[in-house]
Amino acid sequence: MALADDLKLEPAVIAALYLEHAEELRYFITGVLRDSELAVDVLQNTFSKAIEQGHQVQRESLKAWLFRVAYNEAMLIRRRESVGERANRVLAEQAPRTDSPPEARLHRVETVLAVQAALEQLPAEQQQVVRMRIYEQRKFAEIAAALNVPLGTVLSRMQLAQKKLRALLHECHEGDDSPGK
C-alpha cells in the first residue's frame, strides 16, 4: 500500500494538470452534459481519479486520459439523470434561475474579444444566421423558414461563418502566448 502511495502523482503535478486543462475540460464536459453546474461536479470527480490513478498513465497521455475519464463520468451522470432525475430536471428548468446564465461562466475574456472582432467581420447574412442560432437558440430549420431560404443555405452560411471564426480566433490565439494550447 505504501508503495502504491509512493507511486501517486505528486500534488504539484496534479495542480499543474488542473491549471493547464481544467477550463478546457469543463467546456468539454458542459458540451456533453449541457449543464455547467454538473460539469463542475464531473470535473472534480475527474481530478479525484487523477489523484488516485493518474500515476498509471504516461505523462504525455495524461491530457487525453483526463478527457476520457471526464467523458465516462459525464456519460455516467447522463445515464443516471435520464433514469431518475428527468422529472426533477424539467421542474428545475421551469423555475426561474436566480444565478447568472451558465454560458456566462464559460468563456475567457480573450475569447469574447476575439469572437466579437471576428463576428464583426462576418458578412451580414452569415452573422444573422449565427445570431439566430447561437443567441436566439432557434433551430436551423426554423431559421430557414424564417428567412425563407433552403435549409442547406442556412447550414452553409453557418458552416462558413464557423470556419471564418475559427480561422480568426486561431490567428488571435497564435498572436497571444498560449503555450499550453
Place this chain on the structure above:
Amino acid sequence: MNEPSPDHLAWLALQYVCDELGDDERTAFELRLAEDQAAREAVAEAVEQCAAMRVVFRAWVEGAPRVIATPFPMPHASAAEAASRAAGEGGKPSRWRRAAVAASWMTAGAAASLLALTLLSEPSGDQVDTTAANDRESAALAKAYAASEQIETHPAPWDGLAWAEAGHETNADEEDEDDAFLALAADQQPLESLRVETLVPRADDWMLALVVSGMQPAEGAAGEGETNN
C-alpha cells in the same frame, strides 16, 4: 480511413453542442468522443465559442455594456493602494485634493464677495425691512459653501489615470504623484479582463486546494515520484 478535416470536425462538434445532430449522428459522435481526443477538444472549443458569441450578441442586441478592448487600463486594488500610499505618505496632498481645495477656496471667495456686495448695496435699515431677504441670501450662501465643502477629494484611482492620460500638464513638483500614477500603471490589469472577470472560469482556487490537499505527499518520495509508466 478518411480523416475528416479540422473544419469538418469543428462543424460536427458545433452541431453536437447545438443539439442539431440526428439521433444516429449523435450516437456515432458520442462513440467517437469516447476514443478521439481531437473530437473532445473540438467540443470544448465549440462550447467556449458559443458561450462567447452569446455574450457578444447579448451585448449587441440587448444593449448590455459592450466588451471593448480599451487601451485605458484599470488598476488592481493593490496598485491603487500602493499609489495611494505613494501619493499620501509623502505628506504631499494629491492633485485631486489640491484641486478640490482650490475649488473650495474659490467658491468660498465668491461667496464672501457676494455677501460683501450684498451688504454694501443693502439699503439702510430705516428704509426697508430686509430681514427676510437677508435670510434667504444667507441660506443660499451657506448652501453654496456647504456644497463646495462636499467636493469629492478622493476620486477613484482610475479617474486619476484618466486625468493623467488625457494629457493634463504635470508640473515639476507633481512628480511624486506621477510616480503614483506610474505605480498604478505598472501593476494594472486590462480593463476588459476586470469587466468580465467574474464571468471567467479560471482555475478555481477551492478546487485546486482540494486537489492538492487531497494528496498527502509521500515523504521522501519526491524523487521516486517521477515514475513514467
